[in-house]
Structures are given as structure tokens and as C-alpha cells.
Amino acid sequence: MTEILFFFEVVLAGMLAGTMYSLVALGFVLIYKASATFNFAQGAMVFFAVLSFVGFMELGLPFALAFVVTVFLMIAVGYATERLVLEPLMSQSEDTMLMATIGLAFVLQGLAQAVWGVEVRRLDLGIGDFPIPWVAENLGLFVSALDVAAGVVAAVLIVILALLFRFTKMGLGLRAVADDPGAAASIGIPLKTIMLMVWSAAGIVALVAGMLWGARAGVQFALVDLALKALPVLIIGGFSSIPGAIVGGLIIGVVEKTLEVYVGPFFGGGIEGWAPYVLAIFFLLWRPEGLFGEKIIRRV
Amino acid sequence: MNATPPPTPSGNAAPNVAQDDILVVDSIEVVYDNVISALHDVSLTVPRGKIVALLGGNGAGKSTTLKSVSTMLAGERGKVTRGTITYDGTPVRDQTPSDMVGLGMVQVLEGRRCFGHLTVEENIIAGAYSRSLSKGDIEAELDRIYGYFKRLRDRRKSQAGYTSGGEQQMTAVARAMMAKPKMLLLDEPSMGLAPQLVAEIFNIVQELNKHEHVSILLAEQNTNVALRNADYGYVIETGRVMLQGPAQTLLNDDKIKEYYLGISKEGRKNFRDVLRKESESHADLHHH
Numbered sequence: 001m002t003e004i005l006f007f008f009e010v011v012l013a014g015m016l017a018g019t020m021y022s023l024v025a026l027g028f029v030l031i032y033k034a035s036a037t038f039n040f041a042q043g044a045m046v047f048f049a050v051l052s053f054v055g056f057m058e059l060g061l062p063f064a065l066a067f068v069v070t071v072f073l074m075i076a077v078g079y080a081t082e083r084l085v086l087e088p089l090m091s092q093s094e095d096t097m098l099m100a101t102i103g104l105a106f107v108l109q110g111l112a113q114a115v116w117g118v119e120v121r122r123l124d125l126g127i128g129d130f131p132i133p134w135v136a137e138n139l140g141l142f143v144s145a146l147d148v149a150a151g152v153v154a155a156v157l158i159v160i161l162a163l164l165f166r167f168t169k170m171g172l173g174l175r176a177v178a179d180d181p182g183a184a185a186s187i188g189i190p191l192k193t194i195m196l197m198v199w200s201a202a203g204i205v206a207l208v209a210g211m212l213w214g215a216r217a218g219v220q221f222a223l224v225d226l227a228l229k230a231l232p233v234l235i236i237g238g239f240s241s242i243p244g245a246i247v248g249g250l251i252i253g254v255v256e257k258t259l260e261v262y263v264g265p266f267f268g269g270g271i272e273g274w275a276p277y278v279l280a281i282f283f284l285l286w287r288p289e290g291l292f293g294e295k296i297i298r299r300v
Numbered sequence: 301m302n303a304t305p306p307p308t309p310s311g312n313a314a315p316n317v318a319q320d321d322i323l324v325v326d327s328i329e330v331v332y333d334n335v336i337s338a339l340h341d342v343s344l345t346v347p348r349g350k351i352v353a354l355l356g357g358n359g360a361g362k363s364t365t366l367k368s369v370s371t372m373l374a375g376e377r378g379k380v381t382r383g384t385i386t387y388d389g390t391p392v393r394d395q396t397p398s399d400m401v402g403l404g405m406v407q408v409l410e411g412r413r414c415f416g417h418l419t420v421e422e423n424i425i426a427g428a429y430s431r432s433l434s435k436g437d438i439e440a441e442l443d444r445i446y447g448y449f450k451r452l453r454d455r456r457k458s459q460a461g462y463t464s465g466g467e468q469q470m471t472a473v474a475r476a477m478m479a480k481p482k483m484l485l486l487d488e489p490s491m492g493l494a495p496q497l498v499a500e501i502f503n504i505v506q507e508l509n510k511h512e513h514v515s516i517l518l519a520e521q522n523t524n525v526a527l528r529n530a531d532y533g534y535v536i537e538t539g540r541v542m543l544q545g546p547a548q549t550l551l552n553d554d555k556i557k558e559y560y561l562g563i564s565k566e567g568r569k570n571f572r573d574v575l576r577k578e579s580e581s582h583a584d585l586h587h588h
Contacts, residue, residue, distance in 0.1 A: 091375050169429065176415045176426045183413035183472075186372060187479055188401025188430030 002140075009141050010261050011254055016147035018253020019154040023209040025230040025237065025245040026158060027202040032239045033178040034198040035086070037097040041105040043227030045203055048112040049074055050210025054123055054219050055116040067207075074203030077108070082196045090191075109224060121219040125149070129216055150212040157208060161201070162242050170197060178240065232280035238293025247291060252276045322348040322483055322515045323369065328383030330364050330373065330539075338364045338378065339539040344517075346483070351509055351516040353530035353547060355523050361539040362519035363410055366485045369517070370407035371395050388482065401430045404482035410519075411491065412468040414475075416461025420452055423460050423471050427478030441478060448504050449474045466497035470504070477508065483515045484508070490522040498522065502529045527551045 024046060031039040052073055056066035085100050127149045131142040165171035176184040177194050185191055213223055229252070237248025260272045283290065323346040330339035339361045346352045354362050367373040368380050371392055385392045387405055395403070406427075415423050424445060425438060433441065446453040449470045455463055460471055469489055476484060486505070490498040502525060508514050520526035527533050527547045535543040535556070543555070550556050 091377060172418075172422060172426055173429055175418060175422075176429075179415035179417050180413050182372070182375060183409055183415065184426070185375060185397045186370065186401075186407050186409055186413075187427045187475055188398040188406070189426065190398045 005140055007258075009143070010257050012141065012143055013147060014254035014257030015250050016144070016151045016253070017257065018250040019151040019246075020209065020212055020249070021229050021233045021252050022246045022249025023150075023154045023157065023205065023212065024227045025233040025249055026161070026242065027205040027209065028230055028234055029240065029242055029245045030161075030198050030202045030205065032234075034174055034194055035097065035181075036094055036178075037101060038239070039202070040098065040101040041108055042202065042206065042230070043224040044105040044108040044112075045074070045077070045206040046210040046213070046227050047221065047223045048077070048108045049203060049207035050123070050214045050219050050223065051112045051116050051121070053207060053211060054121045054214070058121075070207055071204055074207055075200040078199030078203050079196055081199050082192060086195055086199075087192070105224075109221070113221075118221070121214075123211065123214040123219050125211065125215045127215070146212075146216060153208060153212065157205065158242065158246055161205075165242070170194070174198065229276065232276040234290070235280040236283045236290060238290025241290065241292035244290055244292030252279070255279055320348045321345045322388050323517065324384075324386045325365070325369065326384045326386070328365075328368055328385060329381050330361075330368055330378055331381050332376070332378045334379075337539065339368070341383075341540050342536060343383075343541060344534050344544070346515050346517050347532075348515055349509070349513055350531040351505070351518060351529060353526040353533040354517060354519045354536065355521075355526060355533055355550075356519075356536040357521065359538075360536050362536065363487055364539075365536070366407060366487050366517065366519055370397060370400055370405060370485055372397050372407060372409075398430060401479050401481075404480070405485070406476040406479045406481040406483075407485040408472050408476045408487060408489065410487040412465070412472045414460040414463075414468045414471050416459070418460055419457055420460050420463060420467070420471050421456040424452070424474045424478050427475035430479055441480075445474050445477055448477070448507055466493050466501070469493065469497075469501055473501070473504065473508075477512070477514075481514055483517070486516060486518045488519055488521065490520060490525055498525055505529065523556065524551075 024042065027042045027045065028039055031037060031042070049070060053066055053070040056069050057063065061069065081104060085104055086097075089096055089100055125146075127146050129144050129146040132145045132148065135141050135143055165174060173184070173189045173194050174197070176189055177191060181191060184194075209227075210219075210223060213226060217223070217226070233245060233248040233252050235248075236251055237244030237246070256272045256275050259275045260269070264271050323344075325342060325344045327341050327343045328339055329337070329341065331337050342361065342365055344352065344354070344365075354365060356362050364373070364378065367376070367378065369385055369387070369392065373379065375397075380393070387400070388403065390403060392400065397407075400406075415426065418426065421442070424442060428438060428441060446456075451467060452470055452474055455467055460468060463471070473484075473486070473489070489501050489505070493501070505516065505518075506529060509516055518526055518530060527550050530547040533545060533547045533550045534541050535550070543550070543553075545553070
């Protein structure tokens with residue numbers, strides 16, 4: 001009985017950790033949908049956003065105000081990116097855009113550290129990273145409060161975004177641009193506005209992801225690399241799919257936790273770090289567009 | 301009126317530069333990537349409420365002409381380096397494609413270009429993006445559009461990428477009509493479609509022209525169908541207007557027949573050769 005309960009606990013912990021991966025992956029998906037570009041700067045945006053947030057709090061701003069100010073800052077970053085990077089490179093190849101986002105990543109990382117300094121910061125969201133007592137006592141499950149909070153926040157954010165895309169005019173515009181930017185421009189959908197919206201949304205998602213990750217691991221440069229965990233999530237879920245980002249994140253979370261606990265000891269542990277990438281390779285062989293990735297429609 | 305001879309490099313015989321031309325293209329030159337010259341000297345006018353056909357083979361410059369007019373050229377690193385384009389009294393030089401849509405000009409791109417993952421209806425609704433319409437307005441507009449594109453009403457919930465070529469072409473035109481344009485630019489609507497479907501689409505185009513009062517500039521390789529549905533025609537080759545005239549005249553023109561239908565003893569030939577042969581025979585006449 002305790003065996004099953006323990007397994008359940010591992011899976012649950014995996015799923016909750018997975019929602020955090022989903023959240024980071026969501027930022028990638030937004031930008032990939034609109035411009036078919038893998039935004040290498042997403043990790044840097046996570047770092048930049050949360051470091052700025054902590055910085056504003058250190059300057060004495062209350063939590064809510066610091067959050068709002070950082071949201072506006074990320075919109076400004078989105079605007080600057082659109083004007084300084086995307087617009088001049090409009091109609092260049094996807095490879096060029098990819099390289100540009102790598103450059104952008106360095107600029108954002110450097111800028112954040114130049115302004116706020118390089119030391120590791122603590123971020124206290126008021127939610128502890130320890131088991132919820134009530135659940136532990138009554139169900140015998142040890143589930144971290146922070147994990148649960150992260151899962152709820154991620155779920156809410158994802159639902160909001162999915163609804164926006166499905167039911168708003170902007171959402172329709174974004175999906176049109178995702179399919180064929182040229183055709184979208186020909187009927188008067190303003191690409192610039194769509195790009196600005198998407199980069200701002202990705203910036204806000206980065207901020208939320210950064211706050212949740214930062215609360216657990218500390219606000220530090222390592223967040224940039226942690227964000228790369230989103231890569232296997234995207235390969236499994238599909239680069240252009242919001243549900244894909246969610247399911248991909250959950251799969252990665254559960255697989256890496258269960259493997260770590262049950263298979264890890266045979267390898268001397270630490271397989272959490274690389275197991276997701278192995279899984280991603282199998283997916284590339286079996287289903288390169290991902291579970292939810294939009295199939296490339298070809299009519300002959 | 302006879303088909304006029306090709307224009308001299310200095311000027312051109314644009315007929316009736318009248319007050320009510322919705323579009324005036326005046327001797328434009330277009331260059332891609334700063335080096336590749338695509339149009340050398342193209343002039344044409346579209347009178348308000350008329351259908352004008354732009355004819356020519358592959359690579360003649362039909363699409364480039366349309367994209368110069370709709371300002372879609374910039375997205376492909378092309379640039380109008382000489383000449384002017386005036387649409388409805390406005391110079392189009394500094395406009396963006398979405399400005400042009402706002403001014404009532406919409407281009408239907410070559411190859412249909414539907415949003416494959418959206419439904420047919422979502423495609424059409426996307427066409428209204430530039431207008432601020434309420435939900436009720438959109439319903440009414442959809443109803444109006446489906447009145448012309450009856451086939452699409454049954455396919456409205458289908459994913460556009462999986463509909464037939466004809467349905468995709470109709471979706472693309474319907475989507476453009478949703479922007480309530482005063483002028484449509486159609487690039488090869490007949491491409492890859494069965495004759496029956498081509499006829500169906502051109503019927504719709506005629507109806508839109510008649511009942512919605514849309515002026516139309518139509519690029520086509522299918523000379524016959526295009527001229528039969530147009531009021532006036534221009535033939536371009538390697539970036540120059542070679543011939544122009546009322547559609548009926550061009551339709552009966554032997555040179556057009558020879559060039560496009562290959563009805564000639566010496567087989568298919570380049571349009572310039574036809575003209576050269578003609579001028580040579582004129583010279584011969586002088587000698588005798």
C-alpha cells in the first residue's frame with residue numbers, strides 16, 4: 001500500500017514539476033506560432049524578467065507594484081525587440097531569425113546583470129517548498145505547496161491564453177499569421193501589432209515562469225539553462241501547440257521523476273538531467289512534429 | 301479600335317487617362333534585392349468598375365506588377381525604383397499592405413494561400429480583420445459572401461487545408477471580399493483548376509464586379525478565359541507592356557492567337573519575334 005502511495009507521490013511531484021516546464025515551453029510556443037522562429041532568448045527573458053522583478057522589490061516596491069512594473073518592462077522589451085531586431089530582419093530566412101534570437105539572449109543576460117548585479121537572490125513568494133501538512137496527514141501524500149501553487153498558476157495562465165487564441169480577434173489574427181504571414185498581410189492583418197503582442201505575452205509568461213523557478217532554485221544565471229529543459233518538452237508536445245506544451249511538460253516531469261526514483265539507482269542516480277533528452281530523441285524518430293504539433297498539410 | 305503597337309520607351313499610349321481611373325500605374329520599374337530587374341516599363345490603368353486583364357507568360361512580370369500595386373513587394377525585398385502608382389487619388393509609395401487594405405484594395409495572392417489550419421469560415425472572417433465589426437455584423441457579412449460563394453457555405457466548418465483547389469481559390473477570394481474592397485487584385489485564379497471550376501470562379505468574379513461594384517485587375521496565363529471576362533487587356537513580356545487593347549479586340553487578334561495558342565506554321569514563338577517579323581514585312585513593303 002505504501003509502495004503504491006509512494007509511486008503516486010512521485011508521479012504527482014513529476015506532474016507538478018512538469019507544469020513549470022510547460023510554462024517555460026509556452027513562451028517558446030507563442031513566438032514559434034507567430035514567426036516560426038525558435039526563440040533562443042526565451043531563457044534569457046525568464047532570467048531578465050525575474051531578476052528585474054526582484055530588483056524592483058529590493059528598491060522598495062511592494063510585491064504587486066513590482067509585478068506590474070515588470071510586466072510593463074517586459075512589454076517594453078517586446079516592443080524594442082520588434083523594432084530593433086524583428087522589423088529590420090523581416091522577410092529574412094528563419095535561420096537568420098534564429099541567430100538573431102541567440103544574439104538577443106546575450107544582450108538580455110548582459111543587460112540584466114549589468115543593471116542588477118550578478119549575485120544570487122532569494123525570492124520569497126510566501127509559499128514554502130515543503131509538504132502541505134493537511135494533505136500529508138489525511139492522505140499520506142507529501143506534496144510541496146510550491147509545486148501545487150506553480151501547477152495552479154500555470155494551468156490558469158494556459159487556459160487564459162488558449163481562450164484568447166480561440167475566441168478573440170487578435171487570436172484569429174495570430175493563428176492566421178502562424179499559417180501564412182504573407183497571406184495575412186494581404187488581407188490587412190498588421191504583422192507588427194501581432195508580433196508585439198506575441199513578444200509581450202511571451203515576456204509575461206517568462207516573468208511568471210521565472211518567479212516560480214526563482215522561488216525554488218534562487219534567482220540566478222542558471223535559470224537560463226534551466227529554461228532549455230523546454231526543448232525536449234517542445235519536441236514531444238510540438239512546437240506550435242499550446243496543449244502540446246502542457247502535455248509535453250507533464251510527460252517530461254513524470255518520466256524524469258519516476259526514472260530517477262526507480263531506474264536512477266542502477267545508473268548511480270542523476271538521470272533526471274539527461275533522460276528528457278533521450279525521450280526527445282525517440283520522439284524525433286517516431287513523431288517529428290510532436291504529439292500535438294500541427295501536421296504539415298500537403299495536398300497533391 | 302485596333303490593338304495598339306508596343307509603346308516606345310519614352311512614353312506610352314495609355315488610352316483615356318480619364319478622371320475616373322481607380323488605378324493608374326505610370327511607367328514603373330521594379331528591382332529585387334537591389335540588382336535583379338523585374339519590371340522595366342509598365343504602365344496601365346484600371347477604370348473604375350471595370351475588369352482589366354494582365355496577360356503574359358511565366359516570369360513576364362504579372363505578379364510583380366500586382367505586388368507593386370498592393371505594396372506587398374517590400375516583403376519580398378523588391379522595390380519600385382522609377383515611375384508612380386496612384387490608387388483612387390492616393391500615391392501608393394509609402395503605404396503598407398494593411399494601409400492599402402484600409403484604402404479598399406485587396407490582393408488575392410497567387411496559389412490561393414488559404415490559412416490551412418483554420419476552417420473555411422475562420423479564413424473568411426479573418427478577411428474582416430481590418431474592419432471593426434460586431435458579431436452581428438460579421439454574421440450579416442458572412443451571409444452576403446456565402447450568397448456569392450454558395451459552395452463554401454456547406455464547407456464552412458472544414459479545415460481549409462483539406463478542401464479542394466477550387467474551394468481554396470473561392471475561400472481566398474471570399475476572404476478578400478470580406479474586407480469590403482473597392483478594388484481586387486487577382487493573381488492567377490485559374491491556376492491548376494479544372495475548366496469547369498475556372499468558369500465557376502470567373503462567374504463569381506463577374507457577379508462581384510457587377511453587384512459589389514469592385515474594380516478588378518486580373519493577372520492570368522489563361523488568356524482566353526481572362527479576355528472573355530475582362531473589359532480591357534494588357535500583354536506584358538519581360539517586364540514591358542507589349543500590347544494593349546479592349547478585351548474583345550485582343551481576343552480576335554491574330555498575334556495573340558499566334559503567341560498564346562501556338563497557331564502558326566512555324567510553331568510556338570516568342571511574342572517579340574512575332575512583332576519583329578511584322579515590322580520586317582512592313583519594311584519589305586517599303587522596298588517594293
